[in-house]
Amino acid sequence: MRVVSSLLIAAVSLVAITGCAASQAAPSTPTESTAASPTATSTPAPEPASDPVADPADPSTWLVDAEGVGPVRLGMTLDEAVAAMPGYAVSTCPNPAVRFLDAVDAAGASLAIAAGNDGGIVLVSVWDTDGPATAEAIRIGSTVANAKTAYPGLVPSQKYTDRYTLEDTPGYITFATQDVNAGDGAPIHTISVVTGGLPPSELCG
Template sequence: MAILLSGCVTASETAAPTPEPPSTAAPSASVPTPTPTTDPADPSTWLISEAGIGPITLNAPFSDAVAQLPTDVERDPEVCTHSVLWQDADGDNLWIVRDASRDDAAPLELVEWGDWTEPYDVGGPRTAAGIGVGSTVDEVWAAYPDALETTQRISPDIHYISVDAIFFSYREPSTVINVVTVTDAEQPPYEICG
């Protein structure tokens, strides 16, 4: 009677696992990262990007942008028909603007979130890096070290730190961002309805 002795292991020992050969099968599809939920009625959930602010996107028809706003808006029927102002519950302002020489079917040229009363509210829209109204200038530079800074042509105490189409504004002597504008223009206008 022949006894085959190969790989005997006692109860107190464990056999090393045999490594599996590398797989030649195609890798499985990766699971996409979930998109944060955006509530059209809650600006604190809105994202600021080159495309716009929250549900309001540049180059969409102006009338469509107005329809995206959560509640009624203010509109000057005589002087400022090319823009609409919406305020959230904290009194922060969202401006949307089209070309003044065109009608409401024209594309949206600017969307702006601002607070004009210090201390500035920090509960509004933010960029993916967490920057928005209420952020400090240092926080903007830390998040966007390659940004560019310019001053407003009419009022040089107003500074713009720009990242592509996003402009973070502050007014000296403050070093806190109080307006964020998204526009394809070279810089935001000094006055929307001036």
């Protein structure tokens, strides 16, 4: 599978993902915890919906925002996310809360998704494509300097790679380089949207 090894060392552990070891983040960096356990309310929460304009076969139509990447949205179940990506090959690993999705043609993308303890997706990562973009046109292949200009509030951190995180609700968006100490001219290699924290360094351990 393409670039899976880079993803698996992308950042710090996320406690809400089954099988991932927890670790601590410095006070100046985004927290690693995912959203708190749902609080009972009198009104059921709405079902997460795919980005209505996102074509699974065309990553250039995918929006990256605080709710997910293209058709895959935070809060979906793994089965819902897989169903939203027809034509993608699905693979697994020892962690049953993780799925990898790979396009069967060069026009597609590679994604990793992971569910939390409640079964809802808490992480979506994408690489191997320059199609998906944020509302400010930051995408894989944009430079760190581009991302900093578009989002002055990015919080930097390091764990095997350089990461720049935009805190938002429900998910944080993290732009990661392929190497550590890569500098502002380095291209963004992976983009992750994570519920209330940073992407994990290990998904399958």
